[in-house]
Amino acid sequence: MQTEIVEFVISTLLLGTALTLLVMQDWRWRVTALALQYLGAFVLVLQSWPLELAAVKLVAGWMAVTVLGFTRQGVEKSGTKEMLVPTGLLFRVLSAALVVTVVFAVAPGLPAWAAPISTGQAWGGLLLIGMGLLNLGLSSRILTSIFGLLSVFSGFEILYAAVEASTLVAGLLAVINLGIALVGAYLLVIPQMERVE
Secondary structure, three states: OHHHHHHHHHHHHHHHHHHHHHHOOOHHHHHHHHHHHHHHHHHHHHOOOOHHHHHHHHHHHHHHHHHHHHHHHHOOOOOOOOOOOOOOHHHHHHHHHHHHHHHHHHHHHHHHHOOOOOHHHHHHHHHHHHHHHHHHHOOOOHHHHHHHHHHHHHHHHHHHHHHOOOHHHHHHHHHHHHHHHHHHHHHHHHHHHHHHO
């Protein structure tokens, strides 16, 4: 009973962070939401992995968030507005509701297909994958796309952690997280580098 309550609280936290990443325009709020998302993913991964391996995910995630936050802070504010497809906030909220509905339908059956995955891990992982894909599809900004990609990958890590608990896998997933963050930081800095030349 207590585990189910913790899973519900963490799934609610992940939903809140995913909605913040989808709806908010201020990058500071979104960086904070991504850091909280990694904390929630850490708790769900902790159910399957020992503390040392789960901590690798948390530390790598927070390092990725730090890289993106400091890079975005150092980049000049460009005058271009984000091109949203479509632009309405209502569309984003309705799309998020559709993703939550699909997760609500699919998540309870996932533990039957893959026995080590708990219902809370299924909820959290599928929610992050769905909302991350939605973030990727609805924005043209580099930072938003990187946030979406990190969310998708974090959701995958939650589901995969229940199936495989290996030190090599934990290290590889951490390297991929940091690699995505470094590529995102490089893509954010490129326009300024071109102006200097």
